[in-house]
Amino acid sequence: MPTHTTVSAAPEYGRVSYLRTALVLMRLAWARTGSPLLIAGVLAVLALPVLFSLVFASRGALSGDPVDFLLARFDTIVSGLATPLIALLLGTSAFSAETDDGTLLYIVTTTTPRWWIVLSRLLFASVLTGVLAAGSVFASGFVAVGSSDPEGIVSAYSVAVFYGGVTYAALFTLLALLTRRSLVVGLIYVLFWEGALSDTFQAIQFLSVRKWMTAVAESLMQGGGDGAGPSATYALVAAAVVVAITVYLGGRRLHEPRMGRIGS
Template structure:
């Protein structure tokens, strides 16, 4: 009797990157979807809408809608809501997984370390970008309806999505480098992005908030004073931050001392 041909062995160890990304993003959601964190995110998103309601309720007494939108989008959305939401989403998943041992299990699987970082970055950046963009559109609709004077609402909808991706990359890298990422991130938002970037001209070239304004300016009619970084500079800077996060994160997860990762 002729020998029966052995069936081909299943390709153990082969990684399905899309499927793995979905699993990692669901795991990140399970680690970040706490009621307290979601309450903070919702409060930050509702803040510009509340200001828009106050503006709309006063009618003609409120003043120029262009000045109102520019001021609120710059200070509240770009300067407060976007970085804080990205900070909460970018640091919480790695912090929780480092504390309960899930991260140590993930790095022992066949999933490449850099892909683990990339999946976390996709989760935090997409969620931050989508939520803040919706907040910009909702507040603009409440304040001026669908008129969109000078294209401000459209410009900042795009700009805060870009800012959400950039901030999420920055804070994801921060979560991998220090156990005090939440504190360090808050100090960065309040002092570097807030006080220092408004005071010192040179710091604008290293400020994600100023990069967001640079991305928005070309889409706003009549805007652009030539001061600070250009949109091209901002896009290149964001690409560098994302690439550095993936590289540093992949190297960081190769180290055995996982206890340094977290909040």
């Protein structure tokens, strides 16, 4: 009788569940970023515009025009400070911590596509930043003017800072993948490029996320803006380009063997 040799088939691996993988990556990101110190810092930054609104509301008619007050506080504190700082902390912390403890090396050896790892981290940082920043705008607006929304400023800036949170998170997530000094470089970018240069030089406004946020907010307010600087259409296209570049370059960066450079 001839004998038949049984050849074992190669193991078959199931298809990657992108939703489940994204949820796992987001939970890991929260575990790396949800420290008491970081949470306290984020809450302190978010509380600043609310505190200014409390002072404004306590003075009653002596406070002046609520439109001017809201525009100034939203532009300088929420758009210029809170949104980029929160995005910087959330966009850089997870990759930095996972590089230090070796978790990132394990993640990239799984069957999960590298670009999906980057996109999942970007979704975590952008959505959380956008929700927190928009919540700060709504809370400070409610404290200052109650349920009224003069010229649609509160609703306009709520949308604008959510947009800004997505854009900043993409920028700082890419920064975390490209340099080990991402936190320092990000702070220099926020304070110097966005804070000083974008207000001084007209051309830099087209490369400023803060000015993009202003353009989005002005397009949603009653009466619009003054038409100077980038338009809302330009801002939306620019944000899409930043997100696409982050996912593409971030995915390629995770394919490189020397991942020890990643982090802050």
